[in-house]
Amino acid sequence: MKVKQLSVFLENKSGRLATVTKVLGDNLINIRALSIADTTDFGILRLIVDQPEKASRFLKENDFTVSETDVIAVQMSDKPGGLAAVLKVLEDIQINIEYMYAFVGRTDTDAVVVFRVEDIDRAVDLLQKAGVKLLCAESVYSF
Amino acid sequence: MWNPEMEMMSRSELEKIQSQRLKNTVERVYHNVPFYKKKFDEAGIKPEQIQSVKDLARLPFTTKQDLRDNYPFKLFAVPQDEVVRIHASSGTTGKMTVVGYTKHDINIWAEVMARTFGCGGVNHKDIIQVAYGYGLFTGGLGAHYGAEKLGATVVPISGGNTKRQLQIMADFGTTVLACTPSYALYMAESAAEEGIDLSDLKLRVGFFGAEPWSNNMRKEIEAKWNIKAFDIYGLSEIIGPGVASECMQQDGLHVCEDHFLVEVIDPNTGEVLPDGEKGELVFTCITKEALPLIRYRTRDISIITHEPCACGRTHARMHRVMGRTDDMLIIRGVNVFPSQIESVLLEIGETEPHYQLIVDREGNLDDLEIWVEVSERLFSDEVRKLEQLESYIRREIQSTLGISAKVKLVEPKTIARSEGKAKRIIDRRDVYRQS
Known part of the structure; x- marks a missing residue:
């Protein structure tokens, strides 16, 4: 139930994000979800793509610093209170969220949110027990 | 006299x-x-x-x-x-x-x-x-x-x-x-x-x-x-x-x-x-x-x-x-050798640190900025950890050299290399120019 996320170090200067997306596009890699955390000097681009190993390799070949992190993708109903319900579960089972971001694609009724949490194995276990729907890696990559 | x-x-x-x-x-x-x-x-x-x-x-x-x-x-x-x-x-x-x-x-x-x-x-x-x-x-x-x-x-x-x-x-x-x-x-x-x-x-x-x-x-x-x-x-x-x-x-x-x-x-x-x-x-x-x-x-x-x-x-x-x-630099009256900066970077686990010292005079005071290329070893997907890394390097440099420096994390290969060797110092102060 863990999903591979790629993190890319980006300096805050124009054209860097464009270069990343071009490298991925040229290599026929599809971006499923992304978010950017930034400070005044640098940013961290977090990506979920359909072929993480390949994407990581291509980016490294283009001199980017890339790391791989396990995250979880939670499916929830796309209506008011959908996210709040999931966050309530996380709070109850006392799992801290390092960061989270929403998925690009979604179905008519459901939304998908990516969570990076402390102690991911425990989180997966407890969330599933609480009846929260987690997406497996394959379904996320081809969502 | x-x-x-x-x-x-x-x-x-x-x-x-x-x-x-x-x-x-x-x-x-x-x-x-x-x-x-x-x-x-x-x-x-x-x-x-x-x-x-x-x-x-x-x-x-x-x-x-x-x-x-x-x-x-x-x-x-x-x-x-x-x-x-x-x-x-x-x-x-x-x-x-x-x-x-x-x-x-x-x-x-x-x-x-x-x-x-x-x-x-x-x-x-x-x-x-x-x-x-x-x-x-x-x-x-x-x-x-x-x-x-x-x-x-x-x-x-x-x-x-x-x-x-x-x-x-x-x-x-x-x-x-x-x-x-x-x-x-x-x-x-x-x-x-x-x-x-x-x-x-x-x-x-x-x-x-x-x-x-x-x-x-x-x-x-x-x-x-x-x-x-x-x-x-x-x-x-x-x-x-x-x-x-x-x-x-x-x-x-x-x-x-x-x-x-x-x-x-x-x-x-x-x-x-x-x-x-x-x-x-x-x-x-x-x-x-x-x-x-x-x-x-x-x-x-x-x-x-x-x-x-x-x-x-x-x-x-x-x-x-x-x-x-x-390659000694004198910054705000303090002698600084690039090797001192390098030893700080070696301490954080970098085996071959790529860095550059940029010295400038801003508002008439020497300004030292240290660019450090973020290798996979240093990189974290959390902003907080990267910021901690920056402040750690800054503190170590302050305690080793006794001067404050600005630390900037940069992407790999940002620092120009000539024949594989990085240029360690950019001194924009031009203090040795004779006029």
Whole structure:
């Protein structure tokens, strides 16, 4: 139930994000979800793509610093209170969220949110027990 | 002039004194410092072969590495109980360069610093504000003792606290300022912000050193402060400030040749160069007791001349320092070697750190920015951890070097490499540009 996320170090200067997306596009890699955390000097681009190993390799070949992190993708109903319900579960089972971001694609009724949490194995276990729907890696990559 | 008898002595008379003093010093270090005995023996030199200053070039050089190898006191030529003062400066690999002084040495130091002030027309009636740092750094106490010897009124304020510096300057009627040139410019700028009119002050002259500066900076300081600005030169290994200073002609710095012999050598061959040729400055202490270094290689690049000076002083003049033979930087008066930064980066687990030091002068104060390429080892997908990394490097550099630096994480291959070797330093201050 863990999903591979790629993190890319980006300096805050124009054209860097464009270069990343071009490298991925040229290599026929599809971006499923992304978010950017930034400070005044640098940013961290977090990506979920359909072929993480390949994407990581291509980016490294283009001199980017890339790391791989396990995250979880939670499916929830796309209506008011959908996210709040999931966050309530996380709070109850006392799992801290390092960061989270929403998925690009979604179905008519459901939304998908990516969570990076402390102690991911425990989180997966407890969330599933609480009846929260987690997406497996394959379904996320081809969502 | 503080000591016309010595400062205007005929060259032949001076040479006689120098020769006698050199002979005594060589004799003394040979018998009192095992390092020199070994070094002279290895070079096949016996003290009695050194009869005059003309024999100087036969003696081996002393380097900063020798000081480091003999850390802390092993180069001292007197027992430690005769040493009354220790100073130290930061070294290339964390180990400091330690120097010592006997009472006699402190007197010599005061004498040469009194001459420095005298060179700029300062006398016992002046009020001298010493804004060089006091402490292990030689600047503050060196200027202090010289000013006292002169009989002037000393204000030992040390560096920093700019508002109070300006307040004191106005209230006490300071006539002489001694500090680093960049701090003088910074103070002038602060004064402008505070609405203080510098031309209302009684300040007349300033003695600036401890870091390289250009003639353009001199013009700027002189215009902003409405004073005459003198370049002074020194290094702790030789004595501290007072080794050489400009006179009213502002045309080269007179070396106190009755205490320090000066040579310019080819840094590659070690061969002594004639007057007018650019090379590395080498000094020999001929009157000091505790640490009389023989042919110490300064790594500073300059030119010397023995042409008579219009001021009447007969001592040789050196051109303001024109560069370095190594990669040492002087930032806010502090010696910085790229290797020190590298050792901090090695500590955080980087096996081959890629970094670059960017030195600039912003608002007249030196600004050090360190670019560090983020390798996979350093990288984290959490902003917080990367920010912690930045502040860790910043703190380590602050504690190792004693200066603050801005740390910027950059992408791999950002730092230009030529033949695989990264360019470590970009110095935008242009302090060695001569105009």
